[in-house]
Amino acid sequence: MNDFLQLCFAGLALGSRYALVALGFVIIYKATGVINFAQGSMVTLGAYFAYNFHRTWGLPFALAVVMAVAAGGLVGALIQRVLLRRMVGRPVFGVIMITIGLLFLLTEVMASIWGYDARDLGDPWGIDTVKVGGVVLSVKDLWGIALAGAVLLAFFVFFKFSGIGLAMRAAAFDQEAALARGISVRRVFGWSWAIAGAVAALAGISLGSGPAAVTPSLGLIALAAFPAMILGGLDSPLGAVIGGVVIGITQTLTAGYQPEYAAFLGTNFHVVMPYVVMIAILLVRPYGLLGTKEVHRL
């Protein structure tokens, strides 16, 4: 039983990181209808920002986190401003391709600046743990879970009560109608990219905490967050978090039990488990668990 709980906790911790990454996807998709393939490299960039501010410049960790989030947001806004503004009105496919281009460009820029060695973020949690019953909980995982919860709450409040949040919802619902009501869709796009960048930085810090965890391949986890995002439905923040947690727990449980009980599926089946779950769910519910069903019009 302890093993099971231990794996579930690990899954929750992993899932909360997926959720943070997926939230970044969702906010951009919700506002602009684009799947941002560069989200993963924005995540890595956030981790390196924090590393740079904290370890290289010697700023306190908390300040480094705040600055990394700000810098992440800035990068997001910059990408939108410089590249994607020109693409307004062009097919969505083209914008997605641009984000793929960005994925390659950013990844290599980071590898060239910080190299391939695994860096240590130097977070204050280190390898501290607390024991609850027979289950060992690591402090950094607890922080990671709390962070995902806090960001989800912030999203909820933001969309519900802030002016720009309302504008975003309007733009997502019907771009032309929003424009007609005097909402600046460009501003909405800019904001959504900035927020996605900031959330990505948070995800990066959450992923990069722990011993020597900051590497250029950190952002690859974004590929595993695809299923999380799809599972919940592309445009639902709550769905992203639920999807993340479901995928996280499924994955760690698979890693824990599949080698013993279903060895015929091959070693490391847990790596593909998220995709298997995703394919299965999409076949039953083509728009995910909480996604908006698309209406076909002629």
Place this chain on the structure above:
Amino acid sequence: MTPFRKDSANPSMVRDYGEDLHIFASRQTRVVLGLFMVLAVLAPLKLSNFQSTVLDYAGIAAIGAIGLNLLTGFTGQVSLGHAFFLGTGSYTAAYLGGQRHWPFLIFLLAAAAVGALVGAVVGPFALRLRGNYLAIITVGLVFTGQHVFESWTSVTGGLNGTSVAAPPRIGPLDFSRLVVFGHRFGRDQGFLYVIWVLVALVALTSKNLVRSRTGRALQAVRDRDVAAEVIGIRLARYKVLAFVVSSSLAALAGALFGSYQQFVAPGDFGLFVSLQYIAMIVVGGVGTTFGPILGALFITAMPRLIEQFSDRIPGVASSPGASGITIFSLNQAIFGALIIAFLVLEPRGIAALWLRVKAYFRAWPLSY
């Protein structure tokens, strides 16, 4: 009655729909193509190993890209799962050609058939899922596919990969050590014939398919699938057909890839490869026949050329200890930058650039 010949020498003036459907727009085009073919036959006599290797990989990629273009460019189904179909073909070749010693043409056909079969299984997903959801689920396909490649050790050699001892032997001719009139072709040069003849055949087939009734149906699906369905096009049939054709071409390319490289590993069929293929059709020009070939040439040749001339590029690390960007990083970064540049500046790709240049000179010297 008509004073004009049907087959006009002037390709810029298309007078009726039948003419628009001509496979080669004009006599001029045919002459150019003919000259090009003569050149292509003679080229391997003069090409170096390096140049041949570049063109070999480019040709293989062109076949795969033509396939993807039929699916994504003409039918509008964005698939990031192309690498999986390539892998299917490669491992079919490794198993049937390498382990079972089937003849070259037979295992190529078998690979294409296996690819078509897998495409027919995956195709129906496209009926249920659209747009972004389809794109992402095909990402899932790549990952699950890689897991299969890593786990099915008896056929694939697992993570370690497998060597592919499947020489391009057609009857008495072994193109990997071709001797014609006493001239001994290198392996890379010999392969050029096999690969580019197949590129020509595939391009021709694709062009023919696109201008047929089926092709028009596919494009109707792309432009608005609900509308297409309303006017009586059976969506199920054409979406699955597009997947079948595209994946069988990918598998064909994969089989050639295995035979040429003599070794394949799951790493050859990662998501990056899918993205590269998407980039090929985007850079080349989506929805044209010539575009994917140009795109394949461009995307596969570029990194090799950069590698070859890396010592002239400033800021590149020249020894393992030196600082600077590695060639690999530089290549990836340039790849990314190019995709961005094309989409922002010329979304219709190289093919459109070419048409523009042509248009400019057509009206020369009065071009504006």
Place this chain on the structure above:
Amino acid sequence: MSRSIHLRTAGSGRRRTSTLAVAVTTLLTVGLPASTLFAATAPKVGAACTKVNATSKDKSGKAVVCKTKSGKKVWQAATTTASTVAATTATAAPTPSKGLSKTSGFDGKSIKVGVITALSGPAAVLGKPLAAGQEVFWKYYNEEKGGIAGKYPVEVVLEDNLYESNTTVQKYNKIKDNVVMLSQVMGTAPTLALLPLLKADNVVASPASQDALWVREQNLFPIIEPYQVDAINAMDYAMKSLGAKSKTICAVIQNDVYGEAGLEGLNFAADKMNFEVKAVAKYKQGDQDFTGQVNDLRKAGCQIVFAGALPTEFGKILGTAAQLGFAPQWIGQSPSWVDSLLLTPLKDYLTSRVLIVAVGPEWGDPTVRSAAEYAARVKQYKPDQKPDFYFTFGYFQAQATAQLLEKAVAMGSLNRDGIVKAMNSLDKLTFGGLASDYPYGPPEDRDPSRFSTMFKVDPAAPFGLRSLQFNFTSDAARAYTFAKAK
């Protein structure tokens, strides 16, 4: 990444002016002869002294005129900035010696060898020092000995394989006609992938990995004891010094041939020493979460865990273990270690819980013969090199390659058959006492060293490793026999 590492020679000042763009157009127009593409990077030293030593260099970097034995006036190329350049082509023989005909990779003046290693990607942490080791050795050998046979300087053609099998094959196909042999191929899986091609082309390659499969292969040129031997010796050490007899023994490995090599040794030891390997956890390179694997080991009650991993993943595995409060005795196969792990909060855990089994002495150990000489050489040719055993491995490889090439030149042929022949008539490989001699000969006569060194993690030691027991062997390791790769 293709480049002959070379000195900026006086001759290479005449660089071809063709730019990338020109080259592209030329390529597209078809018919550019291979030589213009390939030769562009090769330095053009017309002729030079037959024998150079470090003192004959002009510090200003200008060419030095000197005379050959025949009295002909020739140009001697000299370094400009020794720190930025690698292996040198400082000298070339005016005429090839009798009977030594030109062949791929040998133009009668200098010898080209290939190095295919990971310079990008997660494995670059290992690949860069591996290549740097070669770089330093060849620099030393060319400058102080004048190259092979005192007259053929060695140039390195460096390629980046990303530690991927497929990329390795592509890079091999690219350079095979341009080198006499490969003096380094990084990675167990990449080497296995290359093997059929090496056999078909009869090219010799020195693997920068220590799998036992390499020993009996005609086309491979292994230099150090295999991982299997290391694993067996490590278990012998564990039995004698860690009380492993009464402990639960497990393993965590990367799920490819590299990981399996260590596991094979472990299983062999289990058989000979009568213990059971209770659990084996496997991971895939690039995995992000190791809770499942570590939990498996913990559940099995493992007290000693053998790890066949690479540093990035090893760090994550240890981090996960530390956070789960799981603290067995870890014994890592040599490529698992990199000293930057000590910069993490894991420092204490590493110091108390991790041992590494590898080859050779502690860096700069004064008690070991020629270690000081080695250290001085490194200091001279690459002053900023940090202690690192991947670097040492690369250096050893180049050292072995030099012995092979000397033999081949002495036997009168540098072509592919000639090198194979030379390898089969090599008596032994020596490393100046830094590693055990390796009796050579035809593959069936090769008798790899059965010696290993146990290290403990010590932040104060160079490369973070303090030797516990230097160059020891065991009965089980002596009993281990070698088979061919399938």
